[in-house]
Amino acid sequence: MFSFLSRKKELVGLDIGASSVKAVQLKRVGKGYELVHLGMAPLNPETIVDGVIMDGGSVISAIQQIYQEHRIKTKDVAVAVSGHSVIVKKIRMQPMKEEELAESIQWEAEQYIPFAIEDVNLDFQILESRGGSAEMDVLLVAVKKDVINDYLTVISSAGLTGQVVDVDAFALENAYGISGEVPRDQILALINLGATVMNINILKHGVTEFTRDSAIGGNRYTESIQKMLGLSFEQAEKLKMGTAVEGRTLAEAQPAIDMVNTELAGEIRRSIDFFRSSSQSDSVHKVVVSGGGARLPGLMNFLGQHLEVPVEVVNPLRAIRADPKQFDPEYLEFVGPQLGVAVGLALRQVGDK
Ligand SMILES: Nc1ncnc2c1ncn2[C@@H]1O[C@H](COP(=O)(O)OP(=O)(O)OP(=O)(O)O)[C@@H](O)[C@H]1O
Numbered sequence: 137m138f139s140f141l142s143r144k145k146e147l148v149g150l151d152i153g154a155s156s157v158k159a160v161q162l163k164r165v166g167k168g169y170e171l172v173h174l175g176m177a178p179l180n181p182e183t184i185v186d187g188v189i190m191d192g193g194s195v196i197s198a199i200q201q202i203y204q205e206h207r208i209k210t211k212d213v214a215v216a217v218s219g220h221s222v223i224v225k226k227i228r229m230q231p232m233k234e235e236e237l238a239e240s241i242q243w244e245a246e247q248y249i250p251f252a253i254e255d256v257n258l259d260f261q262i263l264e265s266r267g268g269s270a271e272m273d274v275l276l277v278a279v280k281k282d283v284i285n286d287y288l289t290v291i292s293s294a295g296l297t298g299q300v301v302d303v304d305a306f307a308l309e310n311a312y313g314i315s316g317e318v319p320r321d322q323i324l325a326l327i328n329l330g331a332t333v334m335n336i337n338i339l340k341h342g343v344t345e346f347t348r349d350s351a352i353g354g355n356r357y358t359e360s361i362q363k364m365l366g367l368s369f370e371q372a373e374k375l376k377m378g379t380a381v382e383g384r385t386l387a388e389a390q391p392a393i394d395m396v397n398t399e400l401a402g403e404i405r406r407s408i409d410f411f412r413s414s415s416q417s418d419s420v421h422k423v424v425v426s427g428g429g430a431r432l433p434g435l436m437n438f439l440g441q442h443l444e445v446p447v448e449v450v451n452p453l454r455a456i457r458a459d460p461k462q463f464d465p466e467y468l469e470f471v472g473p474q475l476g477v478a479v480g481l482a483l484r485q486v487g488d489k
């Protein structure tokens with residue numbers, strides 16, 4: 137899943153999120169990376185529901201809009217899927233070689249996957265062969281084939297070629313991996329708070345040990361405000377961003393926001409507790425938040441208090457060089473936390489699985 141080999145062929149990382157499509161293209165320069173393209177286009181809330189594309193036409197238009205606006209020429213893209221159609225599980229097995237596991241994984245996976253095995257694409261990563269132990273840990277990944285096909289169909293209808301299909305959680309792991317901020321001895325929880333999905337990803341020694349997608353995101357705040365103050369979704373979304381609407385102020389929306397904050401913190405805490413009890417590991421040392429939801433005023437403080445660990449926002453662009461003549465540094469600082477998945481995808485290369 138890590139792919140730090142020299143780039144064989146150019147690839148655009150295309151994050152098709154529920155609230156917007158984001159495209160990132162990088163260039164390898166020496167040991168680091170440089171930003172080549174960065175584009176975003178908004179999507180309506182009904183376009184993608186629980187990681188499933190409901191309105192392909194809108195997604196195609198958004199992709200084409202980005203390509204035209206930024207004059208992107210590279211047709212090969214990497215995309216990621218998330219939500220209920222993705223299952224990631226750590227399993228314990230008899231030690232065996234990678235080739236052996238590749239042959240038996242189909243059969244092994246059956247007991248862990250809640251879908252018919254012929255309906256999913258399987259992948260795995262051997263986490264660590266426990267020295268001297270009679271067992272090894274394997275991270276098993278299953279994604280429903282029809283969801284992958286939907287994404288690939290949209291990509292090809294937009295005139296592009298899907299070369300890599302990844303999972304949000306692993307794209308985030310890769311994006312965070314180049315940040316140079318992964319203390320090898322620490323356990324980190326990466327949180328990506330999108331519009332409809334929150335990815336929780338717990339890394340040990342920089343590698344994913346536990347991951348979970350939860351159907352709570354920025355939209356939950358918007359809906360909570362909408363209900364409490366009797367506004368439309370669009371109005372509530374504006375208010376959430378700090379603009380007063382219909383004479384309502386952000387302060388009036390605060391109780392609605394606090395309710396979701398509590399729910400969100402509970403969800404993260406449960407995942408951390410589950411990880412700790414199932415892996416017999418230390419607890420998480422730090423929580424690192426990305427996604428548009430990280431901008432919600434007061435959320436970082438709230439999480440810090442409730443989780444009792446340091447919480448910070450991560451911007452994967454900080455580790456990437458960008459020409460200030462082409463990209464406004466202030467804009468990059470603002471938008472960066474939203475680009476974790478797109479950057480992680482842009483790091484992949486053609487020929488990867
Ligand atoms: N300043 C802000 N204050 C509060 N919320 C914000 C702010 N800016 C963006 N958001 C929220 O962030 C969310 C969008 O984040 P992001 O772009 O990471 O999601 P996405 O990738 O489109 O969705 P998903 O990952 O669920 O598919 C929206 O819910 C939006 O309201």
Ligand SMILES: [Mg+2]
Binds near residue numbers: 151153331427477
């Ligand atoms: Mg997202």
